[in-house]
Amino acid sequence: MTTVSSGGSAAGSVAEHPPAAVDDEVLEEQRRRWTPLRIAVWTAIALVGGLGWVMLALVRGETVNAIWFVFAAVATYLIAYRFYSSYIERTLLRPDDRRATPAEHSENGQDYLPTDRRVLYGHHFAAIAGAGPLVGPVLAAQMGYLPGTIWIIVGVVLAGAVQDYLVLFFSMRRGGRSLAGMARDELGRVGGAAAVLATLAIMIILIAVLALVVVQALGESPWGVFSVAMTIPIALFMGFYLRYLRPGKVGEVSVIGVALLLLAIVAGGWISESGAAEFFTFDRTTLAWGVVVYGVIAAILPVWMLLAPRDYLSTFMKIGTIVLLAVAVVVVRPDVMAPAVSEFAGNPAGGPVVPGPLFPFLFVTIACGALSGFHALISSGTTPKLLEKERQTRFIGYGGMLMESFVAIMALVAAVSIDRGIYFAMNSPAAMTGGAVDSAAMFVNSLGLAGVNVSPELLAGTAQSVGEQTIVSRTGGAPTLALGLANILSGLFGGAALMSFWYHFAIMFEALFILTAVDAGTRVARFMLQDAVGSFVPKFKDMSWRPGVWIGTLVMCGAWGGILIMGVTDPLGGINTLFPLFGIANQLLAAIALAVCLAIVARRGTIGTLWIVLVPLVAVTVITVTASLYKIFSSVPAVGYWAQHNAYREALAAGRTSMGAARTPEAMEAVVRNTFIQGSLSILFLVLALVVIVTAAIAAVGSLRAGGRPSLEDEPVPSKLYAPSGLVPQPAEKELEARWLAEVGPPSRGGH
C-alpha cells in the first residue's frame, strides 16, 4: 500500500496520484496470456498433482509414501486457486480496487488499519487455524487415508475456501459487519434471531468438545499436566512484562515465552520421573473441573493478564510448528501404514473410533480443514477491517483456507503413519479396550484388520517411549496426533532420544491453541449472550457492568462445562459420542453462513452464478441434515442417541443393573441422561439451522422473482492507495506499484 501523504491539502490532490487500480481489461488480458513458460509450469503442476492422486488412489504397492499427499494436495490447491477462485472473482464477486476498503475509509490506527497482504495472510491463518483441523482427520483415519484425503482437498476447493472467501468479501463491502449482523439484514428478524441463537449454541458445543480433547490428552499424564499448567504462569509473566516492565515489546516477550515453554516441556519430563509425579497425576473428572474453573477465571480476568499474552504465544507456536511440520513431512517422507480404504469404510455401523456409515460421518468428522463454519466468524470479524484492497480478498480468504486444509492433510499423514494396531488401541473408547494393554491388544486383534497384530509389549513400549504411563484409549485425537508428529519430527531432529520431547511438544501446542480458543470463545459467547439478554434487560448490554459480566461468564462456562463433565464421565466414551455433534454443529454454522451468502448473491436477481454458492450450501445441508437425522432417528444404538437412550431406559425399567459398558445402575442412568442431552442438542441445532436456511431460501427466491433487489453494501468511497492483489504481483500490478512508489513515496505499513 502506498498512501496519499497526510499533508495533502485540498481536493484535487487525488488527481495528482496514480490510479488506485489496474484496469480490469489489462489484468484480464494478462491472465489470458498463455506464454510457453506458463503453459509448461501449469502442465508440470497438473502432472505432479495427477501423479500424486494416482499413487494415492490407484496404486496398491507395499506402502504409500507420505510425499504423494503433499504433491496431490499442493498441486490441487494451486490449480483451484489459479482457476476456480479467479473464476469466482471474475463472475461472482467482481472486486473493484477503485473502491476504498473499510480499513482505508474508516482507518482508526487500531482495528481498522490497512495491512500488508502477506502479513494479513499470516494473521488470518493464525486466527482460523487451531486444533480442529488437527483432530478431525486423526479420527477419520479409521476409514483409511483415501476418503479423508479426498474430502479434505475437494471439500476445501469447492466449499470451505469458497465460504471463507465469500463471507470475507461481503463483510468487507459492509464495513466489516459480523455474520450475525448480515444475517439480520438479509433474513429479517426471525432468520437473524435463529442465526444468533444457533451460533451461540454451536459455540458452546465447540468449546466443550475442544476442552474435552485437552482433558483426554492430559488425564493420567503428569508430564502433560505439568507442562500445560506452566503455560498459565508463563502467560501471566508475559502479561505483567508487557503491561509494566516493557510495554509493547511483543517480539521480545514472545521469544522469552517460547523459551520458557520449551523449558516447561523438558521440566515435565523431570517431574514425571521424580517423586513429584503424583502431584501432577489427575483423573479426567478432576481435570475437567480444573478446566471449567480455569475457564471462569480466564474469562473474567483482564485481557492483558492472560488472554493477550497467550494469544501471542499461541500464534508464535502455531506458525512455527506448522512450518516445522511441513518441512519434516517433506524431508522424512514417512510411510503410510493405513490402507487406502479400511474395513470400516463400508460398514454401516462404522468402527470403534467413529460410529456410523462413511456418508455422512466422514464429512462431519473432518469439519475444519475441509469446511468450517467457525471461519465465517473470523472472516466477518477482524480480517475485513484490515484489508488494503478489495482484490486481496481472494488471496486472504480463499488462499488462507487452502493453507488450513494443508494442515489437515499433514495431521492425516501423521495419523496414518503410525502402526494401525496402536492407532486403534489409542482411539477406541475404554469401554471397548478395557483400558489395559492386555485387553486392548486382544480387542484390537479381534477387530479382524488385515495385517494388524499388536502385542501388549508393543503398546507398553510405545507408551514408555513417549514418557506416558499408558497409550490405551487415549481418545480425542490429540495423543494420536502427538505420537504421529513425534515419529515424524524425531526423524528430523533427535531420533528416538527426543521422541518423548516431541510427543509432549505436540500435546502442549494443541493444549495451548485449545485453551486460547476456550477463553476467547467464552468471552465471545458471553458477549453474544449479554447482547441478546440486553434486548430485554437493558442493563446487560453494558459490558463494563461487572455483575452482568460475571453472570454471563458463569452461564456460559456452566453450559460448556456441563457438557464437558458429561463427556468425561460418559460410560460409553464421551469423545466418540460428542465429536460427531461437534462436526455437525460446525458445519451447520457453515450452512448458515452460506445461506446468508445465497441471500446476498440473489439480490442481484440473476441465476447465472448462484451455483457457486448452491453447490457447497446444498452439499453441507445434505451432509449435516443426514447426520443429524441419523443421530436422532437411527435404530442402531451406537449411532442414534435416542436409540441408545431408549435401550438403556428399557433395560433399567426391566431391572437390569448392567448393560454393555455401563456396569452399574448409576452408569446406566448416566447414559440415559447423556443421550437425552445429546439427542436434544441434535434436534435444536437441526431446527435452528433449517429455520435459517429456509428463510434464506425464501429471501433468495423473493429477490429472483422481483428481478433483483438493491444490495445492502456501503456506498462506494474512492480509494487513494494501491497494492497488488496476490502473493506475487502481476507485471501490470508491479508497474503501478512502482509508479505509486515513485510519485507518492514509500508505503507506510507493516511488513514488506
Place this chain on the structure above:
Amino acid sequence: MRALVRWWRGVIGADAYERYLESHHRRGHTHPPMGEREFWRAKVDAQEANPSSRCC
C-alpha cells in the same frame, strides 16, 4: 532475512504501535498521538470491550 523479521513482527502484532503512529501521522491529526504505554493499554481495553474469537 530483515523482510522475514518484519513479516513475523506484523503477523504476531508486535509492530502495532509503530503502525498506529504511521497511521496517526497519515491521517493528518493535529492532536498528539498516544504514548506507547497508553496505546497498548487502549489496545487491550478495546479487546476487553469487544472480544474477537479464535477458531477451533
